[in-house]
Amino acid sequence: MIFSLTLNAALDRFLYTDALIEDDTVRVDRVKDYPAGKGVDVSRVINELGGHSVAVAFLGGHTGKVIEEMLDDEGVVYATVRSEEETRTNILVQTGSGQYRMSLPGPVISVKEVYKLYKTIDVLLRKDDYLLLCGSIPEGVSSDIYAQLCSRMRKIGVNVYIDSDKEPFSKGVEAKPRGIKPNIHELQRLLNRELIGEIDFRKAISEVSNKYSIEEILLTMGAEGAIASVSGEFYRIRVPKVPVKSGVGAGDSFLAAYCMYRELGETVKTALKMAGAASSAAVMTPGTELCRFDDVMSLASKIAVEAL
Amino acid sequence: MIFSLTLNAALDRFLYTDALIEDDTVRVDRVKDYPAGKGVDVSRVINELGGHSVAVAFLGGHTGKVIEEMLDDEGVVYATVRSEEETRTNILVQTGSGQYRMSLPGPVISVKEVYKLYKTIDVLLRKDDYLLLCGSIPEGVSSDIYAQLCSRMRKIGVNVYIDSDKEPFSKGVEAKPRGIKPNIHELQRLLNRELIGEIDFRKAISEVSNKYSIEEILLTMGAEGAIASVSGEFYRIRVPKVPVKSGVGAGDSFLAAYCMYRELGETVKTALKMAGAASSAAVMTPGTELCRFDDVMSLASKIAVEAL
Known part of the structure; x- marks a missing residue:
């Protein structure tokens, strides 16, 4: 089973x-x-693509309940770790010219609530499961939480992936997750240097992979597609031009589809192809809408995955 | 007793x-x-100034409950007419350079809910009470509701004031409320012509007063103060320069203080002085914060009210 953590x-x-x-x-x-x-x-x-996962998340107050209702409507399975403070509402204004x-600011998470999270993770996850540690860290939570969770879960044979940024990401990487999915900005911040061009990107990926023994590195590059390093093999994923509505959620779609198809036992190449299709489909939808099943399926044949 | 309607x-x-x-x-x-x-x-x-009123309002959902809690905290008495749909949340962004x-969009109000409102008003209001009909009209409610409520309440001897805009205001004016409180823009829209300068404003006020037999017209003019016509007498209210934080709520403060002091039996001049002080004090507070008692009291002596 795949578990996402928010x-x-x-x-x-x-x-x-x-x-x-x-x-x-x-x-x-x-x-x-x-x-x-x-x-x-x-x-x-994952749900949209017909797969199964459990969304583990801190949710609180009325907004937390609204999110649960929305997930119920979509049929997404979740395990809420209840926070006392209200989940935040971000505001995004779409005008004729831009966004x-x-x-x-979000809730401050208490030590007791972090303990509840650990308990939830410990109870839910088993050997060979996937745990995807995603996004930023709320106030009150230590920046090494991804590192802690990664070490704890790898010990029992869980496949840990991290998709984050800054300190929680750099500390998490040191705990040797099976995979990471940075975009170019996040990879630059991880290495603390500017990266220019594909050769530079590949060098950077090799460096991170060797230094931290990370088996799978998925570098997403927006309209330029992606570069993946999986078990020492490099892959270049090229995506077709699509009508762009909103870039929000493209990286998440990539990681979701990749892990889902890997967990289903598909080859790396197929998983990367579906990941490319999912991220391309995500930019075709407005707002924070994610990819649509039909778009993903019709784009899949247009994604080129080549072993480098 | 004063009743406000929102x-x-x-x-x-x-x-x-x-x-x-x-x-x-x-x-x-x-x-x-x-x-x-x-x-x-x-x-x-009115509550801040130590007076008493009842806020009658359509409120619904979680946001309606939050508003009730805030009014409870402030000590404002209210009579909620529950709407099935959620009360809206407006978004105001304060940046370094401006607002x-x-x-x-707000809730759509059902016919049944309008009926509940009428019942609430009928039960609560008695002869000599004040009813202040304030603001815009939600979807689902007829634009002649202020006119309807005004006719109904005047019959039993309630003093009706309208502070609104566009159709609900122009229709309401025809129902002969005791008073109205337009700003310059609203008065221009009511008369469907541009007004320039104080002589023009006074002519316009006389015109509206005569045409619709409206006893009290309070024209607020921002930093320029106000002009009032009360029972055929004209008054000019001059306000001092104050540090401006946000103009939101100045007109509401004017009407509130005026009606409160009239209901307490004060003279027109005193009521207008306190109204000028309340509106000046309102612009000194940030955001949607209204006037503060101490500011109103210290400004009161600086407000000049002269009979024209």
């Missing part, structure tokens, strides 16, 4: 308006809420 | 951030929620 879940509220005008009131024509947070996104993508995204 | 209540959520950047995510440092809607504001001002205000 420590910093959110409700993404998209406001649709013609324009924002300073010191004036504008009418919002439409409001659309989406459950959000990287791990939640990963589980929603303004505001990340709001 | 058909289109809202929670105003202020997000504080350095700047908004197109197609980028910015961090919101602080979030502050205020109960809002013109009638709710009026009742909060962006987004007015979100």
